Amino acid sequence: MIDRLAPEHRSWLMSRVRGTNTTPEMRVRRAAHALGFRFRLHRKDLPGTPDLVFPKTRVALFVHGCFWHRHLGCKKASLPKTRPEYWHQKFALNVERDERARVALERLGWKVSVIWECETKDPLQIATYLQALLSRRSEGPRQPS
Numbered sequence: 645m646i647d648r649l650a651p652e653h654r655s656w657l658m659s660r661v662r663g664t665n666t667t668p669e670m671r672v673r674r675a676a677h678a679l680g681f682r683f684r685l686h687r688k689d690l691p692g693t694p695d696l697v698f699p700k701t702r703v704a705l706f707v708h709g710c711f712w713h714r715h716l717g718c719k720k721a722s723l724p725k726t727r728p729e730y731w732h733q734k735f736a737l738n739v740e741r742d743e744r745a746r747v748a749l750e751r752l753g754w755k756v757s758v759i760w761e762c763e764t765k766d767p768l769q770i771a772t773y774l775q776a777l778l779s780r781r782s783e784g785p786r787q788p789s
């Protein structure tokens with residue numbers, strides 16, 4: 645089949661594929677906004693370009709797709725039937741990249757958290773998650789680790 649996508653549509657599609665402004669992320673952004681938390685999006689100067697960054701509590705939050713980032717035990721993280729070697733390698737790279745970003749961020753003093761796509765269905769669940777994540781840090785001086 646001949647590719648008949650207009651360039652604009654193609655770049656829109658590619659941004660969807662890359663995972664920017666995907667629906668689960670939008671849901672988390674909406675919830676964070678509704679709760680009044682201040683955050684920045686896609687800080688490219690930070691390792692792994694965290695989806696949401698909360699400067700006040702120094703929290704870097706990733707909204708991960710269960711399939712691409714391999715949510716353990718999640719049924720959305722199934723393995724495609726065809727070309728298993730290809731997928732294994734691709735997934736291993738993704739997981740490795742995520743892990744590297746987490747380590748690098750923690751070295752820089754960020755608390756790193758992941759909210760999974762399948763956990764973003766219920767706005768109330770997101771709100772509870774964000775509140776627990778972001779209020780704990782503002783309680784007092786940082787504990788030495």
Ligand SMILES: [Zn+2]
Binds near residue numbers: 715718719720721762
């Ligand atoms: Zn999941």
